[in-house]
Amino acid sequence: MTDRRLTPDPALITEKTTAQIATPVCDLRRSPAGPRDRQLLFGEIVTVLNTTDGWTYVQADKDGYCGFVQTTAISAADAATHRVSAPATHVYAEPNIKSPDQTSLSFGSLLCVTATTGNFAETSAGFVPLTHLAPQGTYASDPAAVAALFLGTPYLWGGNSRWGIDCSGLVQAALLACGIPCPADSDIQSAICNPAVGPYQRNDLIFWKGHVAIVSDPDTILHANGHSMSVAYEPLTAAINRIAAQGEGSVTAHRRF
CATH class of the missing domain: 2.30.30 (SH3 type barrels.)
Structure with a gap:
């Protein structure tokens, strides 16, 4: 079965034109006027696949995600410097x-x-x-330090910006800034990472069902979370116990890029 997030619907493809996002942030929606799957930022490149009634079906260059954006949110592409x-x-x-x-x-x-x-x-x-x-072409070297730039950012489901971000959006922003390819959702992030061996160490990723956090140090994680409704540090053991107590299960994976 194909993943609709990453595989364009062939029935919707009428063109393949390069464009860019022309608004500070825009929602990438599951359907026209439908729920937000992710967000795209100013200047990010997309391939336009179809435009109908004010909505444009696109595939994002940074991670291959497909969805609908408002047509007014895109423009001709510039070469970003x-x-x-x-x-x-x-x-x-x-x-x-x-x-x-x-x-x-x-x-x-x-x-x-x-x-x-x-x-x-x-x-x-x-x-x-x-x-x-x-x-462009210069990269940071420490994903956890990049993620810390978002401290205090409000939690937003499907968010990808400083105005609002979720757990997988934070991980993606941190890794892409370090030149590490990264998908946009935690289930795919977990699937492509290498299993980690040994104790937790800085920049490891810890996964729960539907959630991911970055290890800041062996005793602390940094994550966008619905508990504090923000990007925040949290003691690792406390987070594991709290998430389990909320009925959201135990850690499902310990990964390392």
């Missing part, structure tokens, strides 16, 4: 912190920088502080 490496950034009308801020972008958003003025990068969206950007 940089990504947002700060938890979030503002986009200004001019290269001046006192100029009007036009929008905000989350960690991981992609931009095509066409020029620099002082401490600002000029992009199609406006001016972005250079200190909040990293060149």
